[in-house]
Amino acid sequence: MFTDEIKEKANEIRKRYSLNSIPVDLNKVTSKEKIAVTEMDFTEHEEKVNMQISGILYINGNTKKIFVNERDNLRRKNFTVAHELGHYFLHYDGSKKDEVFVSFRGDSNPRETEANKFAAELLIPTEELKKVHEATLYPTLTYLADRFDVSTQAMSIQLNREGLSFIGI
Numbered sequence: 001m002f003t004d005e006i007k008e009k010a011n012e013i014r015k016r017y018s019l020n021s022i023p024v025d026l027n028k029v030t031s032k033e034k035i036a037v038t039e040m041d042f043t044e045h046e047e048k049v050n051m052q053i054s055g056i057l058y059i060n061g062n063t064k065k066i067f068v069n070e071r072d073n074l075r076r077k078n079f080t081v082a083h084e085l086g087h088y089f090l091h092y093d094g095s096k097k098d099e100v101f102v103s104f105r106g107d108s109n110p111r112e113t114e115a116n117k118f119a120a121e122l123l124i125p126t127e128e129l130k131k132v133h134e135a136t137l138y139p140t141l142t143y144l145a146d147r148f149d150v151s152t153q154a155m156s157i158q159l160n161r162e163g164l165s166f167i168g169i
Contacts, residue, residue: 003117006086006114006117006118006121007121007126009090009118010086010118010121010125011121011125013029013085013122014122014125017029017032019122022128022147022149023147023148023149023150024082024148024149026081026082026122029085030066030085033064035064035065035085035088036064037065037066037068037081038065038067038068039067039068039070039077040056040068041070041071042067042069042070042071049104051104051107052069052104052105052106053069053103053104053105054068054080054083054103054104054105055067055080055084055103056100056101056102056103057084057087057088057092057099057100057103059088059092059096059099059100060097061097064088066081066084066085068080068084073151075145075149075150075151078149078150079123079150079151079154080103082120083103083115083116083118083119084101084103085118085119086114086116086117086119086122087101087103090111090114090115090118091111091114091115101115103115119154120154120157120158120161123149123150124154124155126158126162129148129158129159129162129164130162130164132144132148133166138167139165139166139167140166140168140169141156141159141166141168141169144159144166
């Protein structure tokens with residue numbers, strides 16, 4: 001899927017669920033889609049596969065759940081929920097009764113990359129980022145991350161993707 005298509009899908013979801021303010025309230029989406037969000041200790045599973053797990057999207061019939069790593073900070077958990085929503089809106093077509101998407105940290109397969117781009121655009125929409133960036137006298141990475149309630153890593157990636165400069169941390 002092309003980056004423009006992913007941006008369009010994220011913007012469609014923002015409009016559909018009236019996600020007009022920053023920071024984005026993902027509860028509007030999960031509650032309307034009837035997706036329960038639960039924290040989980042993935043330690044045992046991570047040890048078996050020797051990889052860190054950020055989250056899981058689990059669908060079984062009408063049961064839809066997103067599990068996030070309980071050890072992550074709130075901003076990381078929020079990004080994980082947006083990432084799993086990316087799988088839901090980009091990759092889940094409803095043709096299977098059961099479907100599981102496991103998101104391993106650092107996994108760069110195409111579906112994971114697409115879900116990351118979706119999450120970034122959902123939480124840090126390009127047009128809103130440009131407005132805030134332009135209106136900020138000294139756009140520091142920390143200020144922008146705080147404004148959108150995302151990690152500095154997520155903000156840095158989105159700023160670089162859009163060719164926007166920032167000052168230090």
